[in-house]
Amino acid sequence: MAGPIRHPIPLDSLTDYLRKHIPEISLPLTIQQFSYGQSNPTYLLTSSNTGEKYVLRKKPPGKLLSKTAHQVEREYKVLKALSEAAQDLPVPKVYCLCEEADVVGSAFYIMEFLGGRIFEDPALPGVTPEERAVMWKSAIMTLARLHKIRPEGHAALKSFGKPSGFYGRQVRTLTTIEAAQALTKDVETGVEVGKIPRFDDAMKFFSTTQPKDRSTVIHGDYKVDNLVFHKTEPRVIGILDWELSTIGHPLSDVSNLLSPYQRALETGASLMSGETKAFLPRATPGLPSRQQVINWYGEASGWNILPSEMYWGDAFGFCRNSVIAQGITARAARRQASSAKAGAYAEQSPGLVALAWKYASS
Structure with missing residues (x-):
């Protein structure tokens, strides 16, 4: 479900940030954008060395219509809090939150990639x-x-x-x-x-x-x-x-x-x-x-x-x-x-x- 990038990300700037703040992510990375995500542009990051995958979620570019929408900071904080409060709740691990707009153009966070199935159709086609x-x-x-x-x-x-x-x-x-x-x-x-x-x-x-x-x-x-x-x-x-x-x-x-x-x-x-x-x-x-x-x-x-x-x-x-x-x-x-x-x-x-x-x- 990841493919061509519709909202470009400055890869050099992101790479510099990750090198300084998240050494556990092996560089260099390739980037694709997921087709879903109505609110916040969402990207698949893949390490060229290890093949490990991560997900980056960022706010849309430009001036935003609503202060209550696109809250990637909130997403990061609730995921971090829930992972600590409820060990049996299936939430992805988060790695970092960057609120500095000059890195990729807007605030973003990175979480683990979950290798599973996502169904756009809630009737779950293709299963028994x-x-x-x-x-x-x-x-x-x-x-x-x-x-x-x-x-x-x-x-x-x-x-x-x-x-x-x-x-x-x-x-x-x-x-x-x-x-x-x-x-x-x-x-x-x-x-x-x-x-x-x-x-x-x-x-x-x-x-x-x-x-x-x-x-x-x-x-x-x-x-x-x-x-x-x-x-x-x-x-x-x-x-x-x-x-x-x-x-x-x-x-x-x-x-x-x-x-x-x-x-x-x-x-x-x-x-x-x-x-x-x-x-x-x-x-x-x-x-x-x-x-x-x-x-x-x-x-x-x-x-x-x-x-x-x-x-x-x-x-x-x-x-x-x-x-x-x-x-x-x-x-x-x-x-x-x-x-x-x-x-x-x-x-x-x-x-x-x-x-x-x-x-x-x-």
Whole structure:
């Protein structure tokens, strides 16, 4: 999944930095860029001497639209803290964080490369029905393991967020981000990205109607394509892309992981990541039902999610994803999009908010 470089990196400058600060990485290196990664450009570093592989994650080039996005510093710090707080949680080892923009043009960190399988399609094509069921169970059980970590018991994790009021803060943050992204103009045409229809009304609704407050360490964007599975075994060996991690409501992660089930029921089921009707009941052999996944989570986490809570989480998740899609559109307009597939997201925001209203009224 690594290939041509779309955002160049000054190799000489990076090499000098690594020689001074990370002697365990054998030089020289070759660099390729991963095709995935909507937010932060992500690169594969390979030692020409040893063949060892590493991953570099950096902020996009140029002036950024949002101060709350692209937080590679946050990713590094939460990965380091989690590796110390939970030995059984599959997170990659991190080597360094460089906040000096003059090295590669923006802040970056380096972590270990996990040699496994990454599936862009959450239906997990190419595996047996038996493996598919076990892999989905591994995904939700791994999430439950994360949610059982108590941040108050670890100083480094405790500083990642406030112990209550997560969804209220989310409403305020998403409102601010959506407004800023809407004003973004295409660098060639000068046309604004524009506001998402009915988004402000949706945020007013979510600010006044919320599920019972809960608090734990959350990933922030937990989904199948942010997981690394073992090369041959049906189990998760790594969780990637932690820039949105915080102290928050666990419902956010659960609804994000389960969103393909809901989108498959709607017209235009390819919203956000290209999945098909594979998540319709009995459409894919071995794929567990949505309720089965929720039950597994409840057994492992000790929290049985009420249907009303799940519907609310689904609705809010659709609105949140509408802002993510709008952000990809805005970065594409500024020629800052890091994914090779950024253009496919441009028209999805209105449809996602429409789905949010549907589930909010359920």
